[in-house]
Amino acid sequence: MKYNREHDNPCDQELLERRSERIIPFVKEGKIIELGCGYGATLSVLSKHFPHSVIVGLDINEDDLKKINERNLGNIIPIKGDILQEVFLESTFDTAIFKFALHEVYSSHGNDGIEKALSNAYKILKDGGILIIYEHLRPHSKEVGIRIKEDIYRIRFKKFSEEFLPRRIRYRIEGEWIRLDIADCLEFLTKYHALDWKDEMKETHFFYTLEEFQQLLLNAKFNIKKMKKYRFEQDVWKKKMLTFDVDFKKNQNVT
Numbered sequence: 001m002k003y004n005r006e007h008d009n010p011c012d013q014e015l016l017e018r019r020s021e022r023i024i025p026f027v028k029e030g031k032i033i034e035l036g037c038g039y040g041a042t043l044s045v046l047s048k049h050f051p052h053s054v055i056v057g058l059d060i061n062e063d064d065l066k067k068i069n070e071r072n073l074g075n076i077i078p079i080k081g082d083i084l085q086e087v088f089l090e091s092t093f094d095t096a097i098f099k100f101a102l103h104e105v106y107s108s109h110g111n112d113g114i115e116k117a118l119s120n121a122y123k124i125l126k127d128g129g130i131l132i133i134y135e136h137l138r139p140h141s142k143e144v145g146i147r148i149k150e151d152i153y154r155i156r157f158k159k160f161s162e163e164f165l166p167r168r169i170r171y172r173i174e175g176e177w178i179r180l181d182i183a184d185c186l187e188f189l190t191k192y193h194a195l196d197w198k199d200e201m202k203e204t205h206f207f208y209t210l211e212e213f214q215q216l217l218l219n220a221k222f223n224i225k226k227m228k229k230y231r232f233e234q235d236v237w238k239k240k241m242l243t244f245d246v247d248f249k250k251n252q253n254v255t
Helices: 013-021 041-049 062-070 102-124 151-163 182-189 210-219 234-240
Strands: 031-035 054-059 076-080 093-099 125-134 143-148 171-174 177-181 244-247
Touching: 013 041, 031 041, 031 102, 041 054, 041 076, 054 062, 062 076, 093 102, 102 125, 102 210, 125 210, 143 151, 143 182, 151 182, 177 182, 182 244
Parallel strands: 031 054, 031 093, 054 076, 093 125
Antiparallel strands: 143 177, 143 244, 171 177
């Protein structure tokens, strides 16, 4: 199973690089690994910033690993392997990175998969090593509204509500507005234009709150040094708002 994808405008290299640049200040030079590296968007940025480091990309998808090789990045070593398996010796790396990989682990393997992935990451890091997680956060439950401006996406929302497998999508209609939980609203906003629709219906992006993530990391023996939240990028959100209006002001919980 492939554990890494970029979801908003996957062909927009500027957006992918912008997101990857955010992790650079937290990387510890030396031996670096991205767990679930996909086709190497983040590896390319790491290679540019850390030309003297040894950088490993681990992924189980052979086609993506071939794309990494085609980039001809001198200090990148792509390796085929599953991030739920113990592939490397303990105390090997100075930095380990999960970038948009853990939500796919959760979607396929639930809490047990996340715990295993974090445990493996802990083992392969040296003393004083750094784990970087860049992932979607599930907001605390509240009801919001979404108004869909185009018929094609109203049909797509109905399809989403019927076919999304990780949880039941509960909603109600009020005139032009659809009222639903904020996590489900955001889930749809990351999926409505998906080309790999069947795969997207199997996975959830918004699965843990910040507090739940923190507890899992503490359980895995990590010390949490820094946290930073990002909203949808302004240009990404502006594009979505050509098709949708979203009302975040509703405060009652969804049952």
